[in-house]
Amino acid sequence: MTPQIEILLIASVVAIACSLVGTFLVLRRVSLMSDAVSHSILLGIVLAFFVVKELSSPFLILGAAVIGVLTVVLTELLITTKKIKEDASIGLVFPLLFSLGVILITQFAENVHIDLDAVLLGELAFAPFHRFVLGGVDLGPQALWMMGSILTVTLAFLLLCYKELKLATFDSGLAVALGFSPAIIHYSLMTLVSITAVGAFDAVGSILVVALMITPPATAFLLTHRLDRMLFLGAGIGVLSAVLGYGLAHFFNASIAGGMALMSGVLFLLALLLSPSRGLIAQGLQHRSKKLRFASELLTVHLLDHEGAPEERKENIRENCMRHMNWTEPFTQKVVRESLSKEWLTERDGLLSLTPLGRETAKQVMVRT
Numbered sequence: 001m002t003p004q005i006e007i008l009l010i011a012s013v014v015a016i017a018c019s020l021v022g023t024f025l026v027l028r029r030v031s032l033m034s035d036a037v038s039h040s041i042l043l044g045i046v047l048a049f050f051v052v053k054e055l056s057s058p059f060l061i062l063g064a065a066v067i068g069v070l071t072v073v074l075t076e077l078l079i080t081t082k083k084i085k086e087d088a089s090i091g092l093v094f095p096l097l098f099s100l101g102v103i104l105i106t107q108f109a110e111n112v113h114i115d116l117d118a119v120l121l122g123e124l125a126f127a128p129f130h131r132f133v134l135g136g137v138d139l140g141p142q143a144l145w146m147m148g149s150i151l152t153v154t155l156a157f158l159l160l161c162y163k164e165l166k167l168a169t170f171d172s173g174l175a176v177a178l179g180f181s182p183a184i185i186h187y188s189l190m191t192l193v194s195i196t197a198v199g200a201f202d203a204v205g206s207i208l209v210v211a212l213m214i215t216p217p218a219t220a221f222l223l224t225h226r227l228d229r230m231l232f233l234g235a236g237i238g239v240l241s242a243v244l245g246y247g248l249a250h251f252f253n254a255s256i257a258g259g260m261a262l263m264s265g266v267l268f269l270l271a272l273l274l275s276p277s278r279g280l281i282a283q284g285l286q287h288r289s290k291k292l293r294f295a296s297e298l299l300t301v302h303l304l305d306h307e308g309a310p311e312e313r314k315e316n317i318r319e320n321c322m323r324h325m326n327w328t329e330p331f332t333q334k335v336v337r338e339s340l341s342k343e344w345l346t347e348r349d350g351l352l353s354l355t356p357l358g359r360e361t362a363k364q365v366m367v368r369t
Helices: 003-027 032-052 059-080 086-108 116-120 124-129 142-170 172-177 182-223 227-252 256-274 280-306 318-325 329-341 356-368
Strands: 131-134 137-141 345-348 351-354
Touching (some): 003 137, 003 142, 003 182, 032 182, 059 086, 124 182, 142 172, 142 182, 172 182, 182 256, 227 256, 280 329, 280 345, 280 356
Antiparallel strands (some): 345 351
16 A cells, blocks of 8 residues: 555545544534644643653543543633633633643653644654554554544444434433433543544644544535534545645645645635535525515515506606615616516506516515515
8 A cells, every 4th residue: 555545544534533523513513622622632642641751652642632621621611600701711721721731842842753843734744654563564554543443433422322412412401301411422522522633633733633623514514404414424525625635735745734624625615605505605696586586576565556546657667666666777677577577567668567466466565564
């Protein structure tokens, strides 16, 4: 297996694991928590390293997970005081823990490979060089085995607790009534977020961890209303971001993690613009359609109000409607065309007249208002 394929496999597994746990962060509207956890776990890594003196030790994951959960606990304690909002409490907690980690590194671990470049950016190109050797047999990159194990745990957790996660995410009150504990589910999820973040930490850096935890699920959220589809779409978009980002980085000889983060943002932007239901273009067209329909209904009410009156010939013409409604000439033409196409009115010798369907529409509008 070539290093290029190994890099893509590592990135894909990281993307799937991050997007799966990130989906629930997006749905719970605590996406900032991923940024907090992915940075504050540095303190857990450093403290665990001081104890075990080994960068490859699994205790680093344990230490990072503990600090990740501590970040969540401290944040929510500040929120419960009702003195500070959620975003402000996150902004207080994670810079404090992250800064402590940075200070400990610079003061006591200068010669250890836990520098700020590794923390923030990571370097996927080096991941294939750290091999997992068992009994003299090379079994592949350590990062692939690490993230593969974490992904397996994540999938098992989702399969076992899917209903509970879904219920606690969308209706925590009902979860309590049915005997579930949203707090246990919440902290279990945050523990999994911490473990996933630290597993991907060394290979891809915290920037890409945050990007893959939030951007693919947020992109999937724009494309579907169903949780199961969102999970699959998020994972697929994460993998696509990894593949396209690697190609972009290879073409421009740039940071692989940076290229993947960039492509995840590009895919989100495309979904934001082109999503059939939630995209800006679709919403703009819907708004335009509603505005045109409302104006057409308003026109029928105006025509009905003057129908049969002595001033009908003066009032029910395009020019007067444009002046009376304060419409522009192009918009007036669109409204009349729309009403004609709906067979709400007819036009003869410049006079706009309601059809039976248009008269009934006007009456329904007046009843609604």
